[in-house]
Amino acid sequence: MIIEYLSDFNCPYSYIGLNRIISVCNDLNLDVEWEMKSFELEPKLTNIPSNSIERYAIKNGISVKDAERAIEEIEKIAQNEGIEMNYKNMQLVSSKDAHRIVKYLERYYPELTQKFVLKTFEYNFIKNENIADHDILIEITSSCGLDKNEIKEFLNKKTYSVEVDLDMDEAISNGISTTPYYFINYKDERLMIPGVFEKEAFKIAFEDLINGEMEKKTFL
Template sequence: MFEQVTQPEGSQIVIEVWSDLGCPWCYVGQHRLQAAIEQRPDSDRFDIRIRSFELNPSAPQEPETIEKAFIRAKGGSAIHVLQVERQAQAIAHGEDLEFSLDRLSANTFDLHRAVQYAGDQGRGVEFFSDVQDGYFAGTLNPYDSDTLADVAESVGLDGQRVSEILASNEYADRVRADRAEGLELGATGVPFVVLDRRVAAPGAQKVAGYGLLLEQVVGPVPIERVS
């Protein structure tokens, strides 16, 4: 589906990341992708954009435990859920990332609407990453509109505008369109990363894996000239 063409040196590269808040692999994958980019001396040429992809559009608005949400969506037992969570926690800790087992789960549609606004203002990655980091650390309630407004303010956005969006239905069509486009491009889950509309990567890759994907699009890490 994607044409394999190396981009000219110095050209701007858009990296689209279809993601959802409560996905542990999205959390880990986002940090790995950022690490891969930061390893390159030309890191400033990469423009990451968060795209909306609800994993469970039918999830309830009222927050519930991860255990209850997991069993309702996928079945299994409480023991199985705890095993899965602890495995994810170990992976996150291996990446020096916090991972609370006491998180709650709920519908993420409203958050995605706020992310759409943040993206329009050039702060989509910062806003989404701060919300997700706080969520997995267990220090932030992403389902509270006042909290999202505060995070927005912290990354240079208009918190009042975020509150207005969350109290309306703005950006709803954009959230649905993002998910539909992701599915059309081949996403069966998240994270789903598309680089320059030329290379696609499903699932959370290792840092080295993302590094190879960057090379597919822009070539090897440039050797800085020594004067």
């Protein structure tokens, strides 16, 4: 099975959804090849942190107080998944370089890609580190087993920036405007799942796909 997932490191639902799908794959004993597709929810963000609550309020056209309540609800959903998310104190910064590293790892160290992805989400939403900071990204990749100098040299270039942008352009051209979004490929079948579903719903969809009953299940 090949699972492509459109995701952003600044999206809490991308983190929650990925954990649910990984859990389902483990429950079903599936042999999975993963591929992350880049989608920067806010491509104009810089390396200077923005306040996550204020930014949420602006993006959704609500008050800061309502934004704080909404973020607390998202944190509760994550906590029910075993993720001690601290969204309200997250340093909201550009995710571009983190996406570039994913592209690099998929090309040269595919076995380490998922580990990096999950650790980057952890550093962002749990540890509240600045994931646009090259020192932080080097720390994450080093903890995954990569050479610090290799990643430092890579980050100092703009390699894979175009590929990151192309992922987003392709998604937008297909009518996708947010994350997460999943493409599940099994044998000759392809199931597309927009957004985050409950773990049980994901599991039923995967079982239907494996059992050849996908036509009875639609998410679109």
